[in-house]
Amino acid sequence: MGIEEFFDNIISVKLTEGGELNIIDQTLLPGEIKRINLNTKEEIWEAIKKLRVRGAPAIGVCAAYGIAKTASQIEAGNYADFEKEFLELKEYFASSRPTAVNLFWALNRMEDALKANKEKSIDEIKDALFKEAEDIRNEDVEISRGIGALGFKLLKKLKRNGKEIGIMTHCNAGTLATAKYGTATAPMYMALENGFSGDDMHVYCDETRPLLQGARLTAFELSNAGIKTTLQCDNMASILMKSGKIDIIFVGCDRVARNGDAANKIGTSGLAIIAKHYGIPFYVCAPTSTIDMKAESDKDIPIEIRDGEEITEMWYKERMAPENIGVYNPAFDVTDHSLITGIITEKGICKYPFDKAFKELGL
Template identity: 50%
Template sequence: MLDTSKLKADSLVRAVRWENRELFLLDQTRLPGEVIEERQETVQQVWESIKALKVRGAPAIGIAGAYGLLVALREKLDLSQGDFMEEVRAQAAYLDSSRPTAVNLGWALRRLVKKAEEADDKSPRALFEVLVAEAEAIHQEDRMLCRGMGVHGAPLIKEGMGVLTHCNAGALATSELGTALAPMYVAQSQGINFRVYADETRPLLQGARLTSWELQQSGIDVTLITDNMAAHIMSQGLVDLVIVGTDRVAANGDVANKIGTMGVAILANYFGIPFYVACPSSTIDFDTAHGKDIPIEERDGDEVCEFGARRTAPPGMKTRNPAFDVTPNALVAGLITEKGIIRAPYVETLAKTFQG
C-alpha cells in the first residue's frame, strides 16, 4: 500500500476539480506565471478548454470530458426521457470532437453513455445521478491508476540516476500523481536521490511551463533543457533512464505521445538508455491494432511561427504542426501500468494482462 502522506505531490494544485457539482479546470496555458482556475459554465466552454489545452494530458482530458457531459446536461433535466437520452449522446459526441488523439476522452464519454443506456430508471433526473456517480468513479479510479504506476515504476529509479522526461505527464495531466512522473514522486517519498532532465517540448513548451514547474514545486531536482539538447546530455552519460507518458497505446504496443517523443526514443536506443512509457489501462486502445492507425492531431501553424507572444517566422510561412508522433514498440523497454511493467511481445502481454 502506498503511503500518500509522504508524497509532496499531494500538495500540488489539481488540474480538474469537481466540487458541489461544479467543474473547475486549471488554465494550464497561464502556467507558470499565473495559477488560475476557471469554473466551467457551459459545455461549449469545456470543449474550448480541452481544445485550447487549458486542460491537457490524456487522463485529465478524460475526467474533464466526463464532468463536461454533466455540465451539458444539468440544465436539461426537464426534457422527456427520449429527448434527454438524445442529448446525452449528442453532447458526448460534441465533447469527443475537441481532440482526436487522446483515447481517454472518447473512452470516458462512451462509458457514461453506456451507463445511461443500461440504467433501469430512465427519467432524466435519475439518469443524471447515475452519470454523476460514474464520472466521480472515473476520477477516483484514475487516482488509483496513478498510484499503481508510481509503485510499479519507482524501482526503476536508482540512487544518483538521471531521468529524462518529455512533455508533461504529471499531476497536471491526471487526477493526482501523473503517469510518467508518478514513479518519480514515489521514489522521492522513499528517500531516493535522483535528478530529472525535462525537455522543454516545443512548440507549446509543456515541459518548460508545466513539468519543470511541477517538479520544482515538489522539491525534486529538475533541470530544464531544450529539445535539441537531449542528445548531448545523453552523450555525456547524464541520463540513465527515460520515462514518458502517452495519449494512446495501440494493441501492438506502439505509443502515441507528444511530438518529439519518437526522437527521444531513437536517441535513447542509440545510447543504450532504457525508454519506458507510463500508461494507465484506460489509455490502451485494443481497437487500434497498430500505431499507424492512430489519428494524429494537426494544430494551427501559428503555434510553430510564434515563441511566446512574438512572431518568429516570416509572414505567410508554410508550416506543419502535428501535436503527436508514434514511437514504434521496438524502442519501448516496457510499459509501466497499474498492474506492473509490461514487456514485449506487447500483442501477447497486453492482451493477457488486460483482456485475459
Template identity: 50%
Template structure:
C-alpha cells in the same frame, strides 16, 4: 498520499474547476466549467491537457451539460446525451482517454434506459467522480511500479508533461518521480522543453521544482548531448494512445527521444493508465494524429518568431514504434515485449 499545493481538477458537485495551464508558469489560476461547451473549449484550447485529465474533464462536462436538460422528457434527454457525447469526443482526436471516458458515461445511461432523468443524472455524476477516484489510485500504483526501475542518484529524461497537471494527482511517468521523492530516493530529472507549446518548460519544470524534486530544463535538441555525456540512465514518458501491438502515440518529439535512447543503450519506458491502451487500434499506423494551428509555431506569447506566411506543419503527436520501447508500465503492472494488448 502526495502532498500537493494544487489540484488540477476540482469538482464540488455543482461546477468543475480546472487549472488554466496556458497561464503557467507565470500565474496559477482556475477556470470554471459549467457545461459541455466550456469543457470542449478547455480541452480544445489546451487549457487542460494530458490524456487522463481531458477524459475526466469530458466526463464532468457531459454531466454538467446534461444537467441543463433535467426537465426534458426521456426521449429528448437521451438525444441530447448522444449529441453532447459526439461533440465532446471531437475536441481532440488522438488521446483515447477522451473517448473512453465519454463512452463510459454513455454506457451508464444505456444500462438503465427506463430510469427517470433525475436518476440517470445522479448515476452520471457518480460515474464521473468514480473516473477521477480511479485515476488517483491508478497514478499512485504506476508510481509504485516505476520504483523497480528508479535507483538512487540516477538521471531520468522525460518529455512533455505527465505529472499532476495531466491527471488528478501524481501523474503517469512523473508519478515515479513523486513516489521516489516520498521514499527519500534522490533522482535528477532532465525535462525537454517540448516545442512548440513548451509543456516541459512551462509545466513539468514548474510542478517538479514546486515539489522539491531536482529538475534541469533542456531544449529539445539537447537530448543527444546529455545522453552522450552519461547524464541519463533512463527515459520515462507518458502516452496518449497505445495500440494493440505496443506502438505508442505521445507528444511530438517522443519518437526521436526513443531513437536516441536506443542508440545510447538507455532503457525507454512508457507509462500510462490501462485506459490509454486501445486494443481496437492494431498499430501506430491506425492512430489519428491531431494537427494544430500554424500560430503555435510562428508565434510565442504574441511575439512573431517566424515569417507569418511560412508553410508550417504542426502535428501534435508522433508514434513511437514498439520495438523502441523497453517496457510499458500501467496500474496493472509492467509489460515487456512482445506487446499484445488484445
C-alpha cells in the same frame, strides 16, 4: 511544502462544492496559477481544445465531469429525449481532440452509465452520471499510483549511495495531466512518498516545443515538489544522454496500438531513437485505458495537426518566421514499439511482444 500539500495545490480537474467544473488554466502556467469554472458545453469544449486542460487522463476526467455537468442542465420529460440530448453532447465533446483515446473512453463509459440507469427517473440518472464521473476520477488516482509503484521499483534498482538517479522526461505527464500523481512523473512522486529525498533524483525535462509543456508544466511541478530539476531544449537530449547523466527515461502516452506503437507528444519518437542508440532504458507510462486494442499499429492512430501560429507567433512578441510560408505542426508522433523497453501500466510492465502482454492483462 509536503507532498500532499503540493498535490492539493495543483489538482488539475475537480468539482466545486457547488457542482461547478473547476480546472487550472494550464495555458497560464508557470507565470500564473489560476483556477477557472466551466459551466457550459462551449466552455468545456474550448478548454479541452485550447489545452487549458490537457494530458490524456485529465482530459478523460474533464470530459466525464463535463458531460455530467452539462447533462444535468438538460430539461427532458422522458428518457428518450434525455438520451438524444446526451448523445449530442457526447458527439460535441468528442470533436475537441482526436488523438487522446481517454476522451472517447470516458465519454463511452458515461454513455454506458446512462444506459445502465435508463429505468430510473431523470433526476436519478443525473445523479448516477455525476457518480460515474467521480468514480473515473478516483480510479485514475489509483491507476497513477499503480504505475508509480512499478516505476518506483525501477528507480530503487538504480539507487546508489552518493549518486543521484538521472531521469529524463518529455512533455508533461504529471499531476497536471491526470487526477493526481501523473503517469511519467508518478515514479518520482511515489519515491518521495517512500523515503527518497528530492536530491536522490535529478530530472531533466525536455522543454517540448512548440507548446513548452516540459518547461512550463513539468519543470514547474517537479521543482515545486522539491525534486532536483533541470530544463533543456529538445535538441539537447543527445548530448545529455551521451554525457552519461541519464539512467532512465519515463514518458507518458495518449494512445497505444495493439502492437505497442505509442503516440505521445511530438518529439517523443526522436527521444526514443536517441535513447536506443545510447542504450538507455525507455519506458512509456500508459494507463490501460490508453491502450487501443482496435488499433493494430501506428497506421491506425490519427495525428492531430494544430495551428501553425503555435510555432510562428504564440510565444513571441513579434512573429519569428517569414509570412507566406507553410507550417507543419503535428501535435503527436508515434514511437515504434521496437524502441520501447517497456510499457508501464497500472496492472504490470508489458514488454515485447506487446500484443501478447496486453492480452495477459485481460485487454
